[in-house]
Amino acid sequence: MQYRYVEQPPDWEEHERPAMPGSPARLHHSLARRLAYVAVGLFVGLVGGLGNGLVTANLTAIQGQLGLTQVEAAWLPAAYVMVNVTANLLVFKSRQQLGLRVFAEWGLGIYAVLALAHVFVEGYTMSLVVRGVSGFAGATTTSLAVMYVMQGLPMARIPAALILAMNMSSVAVPLAWVLSPALVTINPWPHLYAFEAGLALLAFAAVVLLKLPKGMQIHVFEPLDLLTFALVAPAVALLCAVLAQGVNAWWLNAPWLAYALIASIVLFTLAGILEYSRRTPLIQLRWLLHPSTLMFMAGALLMRFMISEQNYGVIGLLRAMGLTSDQLQPLYGVILAGMLVGVVAGALTFSANTILPQILVSILLISIGGYLDLHSTSQSRPHDFFFSQFLVSCAAALFMGPLMMIGFKHAMSQGADHMITFIVLFSVTQSVGGLMGSALLGTIQQARAQVYTQAIAREMPATDALVNQRLAQTQASYSKLITDPVQRNAQSRAQLAQTVKREAAVLAFNDVFRVIGTMALSFLGWALYRALRLRFLAWLGGRRAARAVAEASF
Structure with a gap:
C-alpha cells in the first residue's frame, strides 16, 4: 500500500518495520530497557484510570466538599466518559500523522498541567474540565500502555502484552478504592487532587525520558473527518448525559432527557449518512x-x-x-x-x-x-x-x-x-x-x-399489635432525648419508615442480582x-x- 509520508521513514530491516503506521518500530533492546518499557507501560496504563477512579471512589465526599447536588456530582464521572469515547475517534489518526512522541507528550502534558492547576484552582467548573481532560488522557494512555508493553515483550507474547496493557485502566478502579482512605486520612481533600497531578507528572516524565522508537508518519486526516467528529462528539455526549442522569432525574419526569436523546439520535443519523457516502470514511x-x-x-x-x-x-x-x-x-x-x-x-x-x-x-x-x-x-x-x-x-x-x-x-x-x-x-x-x-x-x-x-x-397497618409494640419500643429509646410525646411519636414513625425503606432497598438489590x-x-x-x-x-x-x-x- 502506498502512503503519503509526512517524513521519509528510516531504512528499517524487515523485522524492525512497524506493523502499521502509528505503531513504533520493533528495534532490538537490552533486557534492562525492555523491562523499563514494560514498567512504564503498566504505570502509564494505571495513571490513565487511577485519576478517574479516585474521583469515583470519593464522589460522595467531593460532593459534600463542593456543596453539590446528586445531579451535579453525577456530571463528574460522566464528563470523563463523554470525552474518552469521542477522543478515540481522533487518537488513532493523530498517532499516524503527528507521530507517537508528539502524541504521547502532548496528551499526557496537557493532562498533567490541568491536573496541577486543579490543585490551586478549586471549584466545580474546574473539576468538570479536569475530568474531561482526564478522559482524553485515558484514551491516550491506553494506546501508550499497549505500545510500551509490546516493546518489552517478544513478538510471540504480543497477545499477553495487549491483555496486560488493556486491563491496567480496569485494575486502577479497585486500586483507587484501596488507596483512597489512607490518602484522605493523611491529607485534606485538596491534596487528593495533588496526588492525581503527581501521577500525571510522573507519567509525563516517564514517556519523555524513555521514548518509543520512531514510527511511520503518514497523511491521513481529511477535512470531512472533522465534520464527522463535530457530529459524533456531541451525539455521544448527549447519550452519556441521558444515561448518567436518567435515574437521578428519573426518565419520565425530566423532559430534557427526551430532547437530549432525540438530538443524539439525529446527530448520529447525520454522521451515519455522511460516513456511508464517503470513499474513505x-x-x-x-x-x-x-x-x-x-x-x-x-x-x-x-x-x-x-x-x-x-x-x-x-x-x-x-x-x-x-x-x-x-x-x-x-x-x-x-x-x-x-x-x-x-x-x-x-x-x-x-x-x-x-x-x-x-x-x-x-x-x-x-x-x-x-x-x-x-x-x-x-x-x-x-x-x-x-x-x-x-x-x-x-x-x-x-x-x-x-x-x-x-x-x-x-x-x-x-x-x-x-x-x-x-x-x-x-x-x-x-x-x-x-x-x-x-x-x-x-x-x-x-x-x-x-x-x-x-x-x-x-x-x-396502624392497628397491628406488633407495629404498635415496635413504635412503643422506639419511643422509649428516645425518652431521654425528646421530652415531647408528640415529637417522640413522630420520630419513631420516621424511624420505622426508614427501616421499611432500607429493607425494600435490599429486596430490590436482590432482584438486581437475580x-x-x-x-x-x-x-x-x-x-x-x-x-x-x-x-x-x-x-x-x-x-x-x-x-x-x-x-x-x-
Whole structure:
C-alpha cells in the first residue's frame, strides 16, 4: 500500500518495520530497557484510570466538599466518559500523522498541567474540565500502555502484552478504592487532587525520558473527518448525559432527557449518512453494521452490563446500608486481587484455542457470583461478598483478552483503516456500556424498591399489635432525648419508615442480582451453543474453518 509520508521513514530491516503506521518500530533492546518499557507501560496504563477512579471512589465526599447536588456530582464521572469515547475517534489518526512522541507528550502534558492547576484552582467548573481532560488522557494512555508493553515483550507474547496493557485502566478502579482512605486520612481533600497531578507528572516524565522508537508518519486526516467528529462528539455526549442522569432525574419526569436523546439520535443519523457516502470514511459503517460485528458488539455490551453487578449492585447495596469508603476497602482489596489473578491467568493461558474456554469460564463465574449474592439482607457486610466479588472481578479481567483479540483480528482482516472503528466500538461497549449498565440496573432497583415499600407498608397497618409494640419500643429509646410525646411519636414513625425503606432497598438489590444471574446463565447457554456449533464445524470442515468462525464472533 502506498502512503503519503509526512517524513521519509528510516531504512528499517524487515523485522524492525512497524506493523502499521502509528505503531513504533520493533528495534532490538537490552533486557534492562525492555523491562523499563514494560514498567512504564503498566504505570502509564494505571495513571490513565487511577485519576478517574479516585474521583469515583470519593464522589460522595467531593460532593459534600463542593456543596453539590446528586445531579451535579453525577456530571463528574460522566464528563470523563463523554470525552474518552469521542477522543478515540481522533487518537488513532493523530498517532499516524503527528507521530507517537508528539502524541504521547502532548496528551499526557496537557493532562498533567490541568491536573496541577486543579490543585490551586478549586471549584466545580474546574473539576468538570479536569475530568474531561482526564478522559482524553485515558484514551491516550491506553494506546501508550499497549505500545510500551509490546516493546518489552517478544513478538510471540504480543497477545499477553495487549491483555496486560488493556486491563491496567480496569485494575486502577479497585486500586483507587484501596488507596483512597489512607490518602484522605493523611491529607485534606485538596491534596487528593495533588496526588492525581503527581501521577500525571510522573507519567509525563516517564514517556519523555524513555521514548518509543520512531514510527511511520503518514497523511491521513481529511477535512470531512472533522465534520464527522463535530457530529459524533456531541451525539455521544448527549447519550452519556441521558444515561448518567436518567435515574437521578428519573426518565419520565425530566423532559430534557427526551430532547437530549432525540438530538443524539439525529446527530448520529447525520454522521451515519455522511460516513456511508464517503470513499474513505472515518468510521467504517458497512463493517459496523455487518451481522458478525453486531454480534460482537452485543456480546461485549452484555458482558459489560453483567459486570455492572459489582460496581452498582454490591457496592450500591452496601452504601445503601450506610457503609463508608474505609469500610469498603477490604472488599475492594479482594476485587483488586481477583482482577490481578484474572489478568495474569488470561495473559498466560491465552491462545487461539483458549478463546472460547476463557469466554465460557468468565460467563460461568459471573453467573455464580450473581446467584451467591442473591440472598443478601440488611445485615450483610463486605466480608459476605468476598468470594462472589473475587469471582466476578476475575471474570471481568479474564474476558478482556478474548474480547480484544476477537475484535482486533476481525477488524484487521478488513484492513488497517478499520482499526478506528474497532477502537471506537470497543470504547463504546466498555465506557458507555458501563453507564448503560448502571442506568438500567439503577432503574430496576428503584422501581422494585417502590413496589416493595408499598407491599411492606400494606402488611403493617396502624392497628397491628406488633407495629404498635415496635413504635412503643422506639419511643422509649428516645425518652431521654425528646421530652415531647408528640415529637417522640413522630420520630419513631420516621424511624420505622426508614427501616421499611432500607429493607425494600435490599429486596430490590436482590432482584438486581437475580436479573444478572439469569442473564449470565442465558448468555452461557448461547455461548455453549456457539461452542458446540464450532465443534460440529471442526468435525465437518477442519479446525481452520472453526477457528475462523470463532474469531469472527462469539
